[in-house]
Amino acid sequence: MTSIAVIAVSPAGEAVARRIAALLPGARLHGRRGRVDACDEPFDDTVSHLRRLFAAGTGIVGVCSAGILIRALAPLLNDKTAEPPVLAVSADGASLLPLLGGHHGANRLAAVLAEGLGGHAALTTAGDVALGLALDEPPAGWRVANPEAAKAVAAALLAGEPVRLTVERGDAGWLTAPGLGDHGRLSLRVTDRLAMAGELTLHPPVLALGVGCERDTDPAELIALAEQCLAEAGLAAGAVACVASLELKADEPAVHALAAHLGVAARFFTAAALEAEFPRLATPSAVVFRETGCHGVAEGAALAAAGAAGQLLLAKRKSARATCAIAGAASAIDPARTGRRRGRLSVIGIGPGDAAWRTNEVDRILAEATDLVGYRLYLDLLGSAVDGKARHDGAMGAEEDRTRQALDLAAEGRHVALVCSGDAGIYALATLVFELMERENRPDWNRLEITVSPGVSALQAASARAGAMINHDFCTISLSDLLTPWPVIEARVRAAAEGDFVIAFYNPVSLRRRRQLPEALAILAAHRPPATPVVIARNLGRPGEVVRITTLAGLDLAEIDMLTIVLVGNSETRIMERGQQRRVFTPRGYAGKQR
DSSP: OOOEEEEEOSGGGHHHHHHHHHHSTTOEEEEETTTSOSSSEEESOHHHHHHHHHHTTOEEEEESOHHHHHHHHGGGOSOGGGOOOEEEEOTTSOEEEEEEOGGGTHHHHHHHHHHHHTOEEOOOOHIIIIISSOTTSOSTTOEESOHHHHHHHHHHHHTTOOEEEEESSSOOTTOOOTTEESOOSEEEEEOSBOOOTTSEEEEOSOEEEEEEEOTTOOHHHHHHHHHHHHHHHTBOGGGEEEEEEEGGGTTOHHHHHHHHHHTOEEEEEOHHHHHTTGGGOSSOOHHHHHHHSSSOSHHHHHHHHHOTTOEEEEEEEEOSSEEEEEEEOSSOOOGGGSSBOOOEEEEEEOBTSOGGGSOHHHHHHHHHOSEEEEEHHHHHHTGGGGTTSEEEEEOTTOHHHHHHHHHHHHHTTOEEEEEESBOTTSSSSHHHHHHHHHHHOOHHHHTSEEEEEOOOOHHHHHHHHHEETTSSSEEEEEOOTTTSOHHHHHHHHHHHHHTTOEEEEESOOOSSOOSHHHHHHHHHHTTSOTTOEEEEEESTTSTTOEEEEEETTTOOGGGOOTTEEEEEOOTTOEEEEETTEEEEEOOOSHHHHTO
């Protein structure tokens, strides 16, 4: 299912919107600013917000009139095959109307929410109403070989005409519509074989493609080999449930490229799990055993994924640098219960705390992640985004423990989000991830998919709140000497002062560290006049936010604590007062350019 945004445009629908968000794991509550403020993502303009979500492929459950959704999205409706689900829900939750994407999840969502809310799902698609199924939206993992034939079959069934059902492989128990039987002018075939002209063909997910390859094999070679194997066996790519291999290949680009090409999951097994398939291998190899610890990678992986009742349908085939084999399962293969996925660690910056300052990429990662690791305050700031996730709280000061835990969890095949405030790469944990990996060189960590997603940093937020202080050259300096010796920090402050940089001081004080900021300011005083603008920003994007513009001479150290960032201007930075506005900015030289 795609990610879901639950839209509340007024206080009247807020309570139902919250109930809906709670019923849908990973769903986020979006509220019209000034009307529904306590939400995951506030917005100002309803129409533009709905259009942005729809264009991004996000499912929409709007607790509002259907007309609002129709008028907002009408200009974007040009490809019904690519529409995300869109539902309108009445403010009392009694009526749920799938408007778009009925066979892309909207009808399913309506049914789920109707049960949870005690309302009525107003399904209007003919198949769902009269037949109780949608032939063009089969169960998860199934593929429709020729969607254009589904309309003719559905129309025949709706007209009371019998349709011949032939099941060659897979459990087709869900195909229970009246009229499906042993005879009929039209035919519906459930098979792992190639589609035949003139009949509707559904492919159940019953094939496992086992592969092996040398390091850095060209993805095109592996894809070509897999397609050749399917063609040789007369099997349909649409019936492939997963691509399987040895865990040593979990970071092999060719394996993942093949899975993406087929639109299926990649799953991996230990050498011991593949060696357990030794009695069923058609072409065991002592050479492969010496290299990997199992007598067959391609055949073993295919059989392991197909399960104990599975059969080898095509023995190992080779190309210059790759191998491939195919196994068929007795029933549908569920990749979520097969082998292990490649572990993924996403190091994310959630910004200062306000959900509106989180990037869409970070929100998507939070929705997809299975586990969240972070300092407990940062996880608390995520609100409902933690719902349905395995939460792993950590204490302040235990950064290495949290990072190691995140790497270990990801190595188990999970998708872990390591949560940092601000930007993950600015005084946060992104660098510690790579430092640990370099230091320990663990194979299970080295095979992980690692991504770093940026966030709004405290220095950006403070500058923006106060005006435009970092519009020219600037630097950041942490005054914490827990990891960096004070003489090194002192030298950096002096160099920044001499270089006339705008300076953002992170970690200016702590309960026991009180002398560093005064000493840094004393260095600056030798290079900057007392009237140099200073911004003190505390609790940015959180309740109790304070942003104050002052000067070096007027700076009160009692205002500064562990949750504060201090920005000190350069020789050009100035304070502007116009009307009721007081802003601080650093010119970049545009005025001189006009001369």
